[in-house]
């Protein structure tokens with residue numbers, strides 16, 4: 115992929131719950147860059163395929179679903195509103211059932227290929243912050259700044275637990291840890307674009323760091 119000097123790309127990869135989403139949003143705001151939440155695309159394929167009752171065994175229909183996603187990301191109060199076929203699915207794509215299926219559809223190579231160009235199209239001047247699992251290793255290999263953000267499974271589960279409690283949802287912490295470990299295992303062991311740091315990524319372990327500390331570290335590294 116050719117380097118476009120007019121578009122600075124910052125990639126933030128890592129496992130779920132490491133704080134990538136919040137940090138990517140904050141970083142994009144600070145830098146005045148566009149934001150790509152690539153996980154939302156896999157979640158949208160998951161939700162759309164569940165809505166259409168497409169079984170996991172029907173790979174051709176899952177790929178068709180990914181290629182034809184009718185999605186709009188629009189800036190909203192405190193984040194981004196996600197519209198699928200005109201319907202607001204911002205909350206629906208965060209349900210646990212959708213998370214699990216997203217991880218399964220993300221393991222299908224042809225689904226990943228179907229989403230590749232859509233992700234690359236987000237790169238426009240002056241820059242892009244791309245949040246995902248393979249931003250630095252596959253989608254934007256030429257990115258000027260690459261980060262790999264991680265934290266222990268317990269710390270990540272604990273953060274998710276707090277979020278769900280605040281939303282008034284009933285949750286079981288040990289089950290959450292088991293879910294996160296199962297998802298990590300699948301994301302790291304799949305044949306297609308497995309989750310791993312790019313060779314030129316800066317690895318940050320956020321287990322004992324606040325969002326503000328990580329953000330400050332990233333800003334200094336980027337030289338902004």
Ligand code: DC
Pocket residue numbers: 130152153154156157213216217218220221245246247248249297301
């Ligand atoms: O970041 P997230 O939890 O919203 O991602 C949802 C799922 O999609 C997760 O199982 C990992 C997968 N994913 C991926 O395989 N590649 C990406 N670039 C982003 C997410």
